[in-house]
Amino acid sequence: MTLSQQEIARAPKVVLHDHLDGGLRPATVVELAAEIGHQLPSADAASLGRWFQESSDSGSLERYLETFDHTVAVMQQKDAIARVAAECVEDLANDGVVYAEVRYAPEQHLEGGLTLGEVVEAVRDGFAIGERRAGAAGRQIVVRQLLTAMRHAARSMEIAELAVHYRDQGVVGFDIAGAEAGYPPTRHIDAFEYLQRENAHFTIHAGEGFGLPSIWQALQWCGADRLGHGVRIIDDIEVAPDGSVQLGRLAAYVRDKRVPLEMCPTSNIQTGAAKSIEEHPIGLLTRLRFRVTVNTDNRLMSDTSMTKELHRLCEAFGYGLSDLQWFAVNAMKSAFLPFDRRLALINDVIKPGYSALTAERAFAQMQTGRA
Numbered sequence: 001m002t003l004s005q006q007e008i009a010r011a012p013k014v015v016l017h018d019h020l021d022g023g024l025r026p027a028t029v030v031e032l033a034a035e036i037g038h039q040l041p042s043a044d045a046a047s048l049g050r051w052f053q054e055s056s057d058s059g060s061l062e063r064y065l066e067t068f069d070h071t072v073a074v075m076q077q078k079d080a081i082a083r084v085a086a087e088c089v090e091d092l093a094n095d096g097v098v099y100a101e102v103r104y105a106p107e108q109h110l111e112g113g114l115t116l117g118e119v120v121e122a123v124r125d126g127f128a129i130g131e132r133r134a135g136a137a138g139r140q141i142v143v144r145q146l147l148t149a150m151r152h153a154a155r156s157m158e159i160a161e162l163a164v165h166y167r168d169q170g171v172v173g174f175d176i177a178g179a180e181a182g183y184p185p186t187r188h189i190d191a192f193e194y195l196q197r198e199n200a201h202f203t204i205h206a207g208e209g210f211g212l213p214s215i216w217q218a219l220q221w222c223g224a225d226r227l228g229h230g231v232r233i234i235d236d237i238e239v240a241p242d243g244s245v246q247l248g249r250l251a252a253y254v255r256d257k258r259v260p261l262e263m264c265p266t267s268n269i270q271t272g273a274a275k276s277i278e279e280h281p282i283g284l285l286t287r288l289r290f291r292v293t294v295n296t297d298n299r300l301m302s303d304t305s306m307t308k309e310l311h312r313l314c315e316a317f318g319y320g321l322s323d324l325q326w327f328a329v330n331a332m333k334s335a336f337l338p339f340d341r342r343l344a345l346i347n348d349v350i351k352p353g354y355s356a357l358t359a360e361r362a363f364a365q366m367q368t369g370r371a
């Protein structure tokens with residue numbers, strides 16, 4: 001029996017790839033835009049939500065990214081940024097997420113006169129408010145920041161320094177994002193080398209809008225700890241008609257080294273990186289036991305949540321609670337949180353959560369059987 005959305009919603013979940021500026025509530029975008037006089041495609045929350053989702057469905061990463069102009073525009077003041085951050089935590093907690101790493105590009109939030117540090121502090125304060133509100137509502141969640149540099153711009157060194165500066169105030173890592181084709185990660189090699197010297201962690205969006213060379217550079221030139229998406233690693237895997245599988249050198253490296261793949265199925269369909277959920281490489285990569293994690297990417301643009309992503313995968317691939325636990329443990333193991341905290345979340349929160357749900361399901365099945 002396929003897991004229902006309600007059951008999945010109650011399971012402890014971990015998200016490593018979620019953009020702060022891609023997860024606003026449509027009603028919040030409308031309110032914040034009205035406060036600053038920003039013109040939106042629609043002033044009605046429901047139709048604005050639909051506009052974001054439909055405009056993101058083009059099959060092109062570049063077009064998908066254009067929709068962020070509106071979310072970024074309303075996140076230029078301290079209070080607005082803190083509000084979005086607090087609501088993000090509440091929404092994730094309500095979805096049953098117990099640990100999240102949420103990313104955004106501080107350099108995109110300076111138009112209202114804030115400094116880079118003030119932007120990071122506004123997000124820090126918003127996350128703290130969100131964690132407190134969620135806790136008060138009986139939903140414990142831990143949320144950390146990843147600071148993104150835009151790959152077409154030239155501020156990655158500054159943002160890497162910012163991530164190191166705020167490493168003890170809730171920032172656990174660094175990332176680069178934006179259009180991939182034409183902007184190889186090696187453009188930012190000085191930032192990555194600096195982070196390595198600082199013993200800092202970073203992930204790189206790679207293998208989404210561009211293929212294997214991007215993944216290879218991210219790992220072997222830049223030293224990425226994780227891959228944002230990484231779906232195109234499938235191009236280095238051959239499945240013969242008899243079902244036997246041959247990994248190329250790069251795919252073998254990714255699997256052997258347990259390089260975490262931050263996979264975001266719905267987003268990949270919207271940007272054309274995958275054809276459908278059923279044909280998404282996550283099915284094969286999971287079967288081959290790559291270090292797969294499941295993520296939302298942009299909850300607003302994709303009208304998604306961790307529960308929805310996992311439910312779609314359960315329907316497409318027949319996954320059950322043990323698979324969902326495997327995704328959650330994979331993600332928790334791959335998080336940039338210190339090891340002892342990761343272990344505590346795995347042993348004290350994730351595993352007991354899945355055990356309780358598994359027991360509940362077993363009883364329910366026995367009772368149905370008796371009737």
Ligand SMILES: O=c1[nH]cnc2c1ncn2[C@H]1C[C@H](O)[C@@H](CO)O1
Pocket residue numbers: 019020021022065068072103104105108148177178179205208267297298
């Ligand atoms: O999936 C993505 N690929 C590349 N860039 C992305 C993706 N989702 C969001 N972004 C960009 C747009 C945001 O403004 C920026 C920082 O969160 O990151």
Ligand SMILES: [Zn+2]
Pocket residue numbers: 017019177205228297
């Ligand atoms: Zn992303």
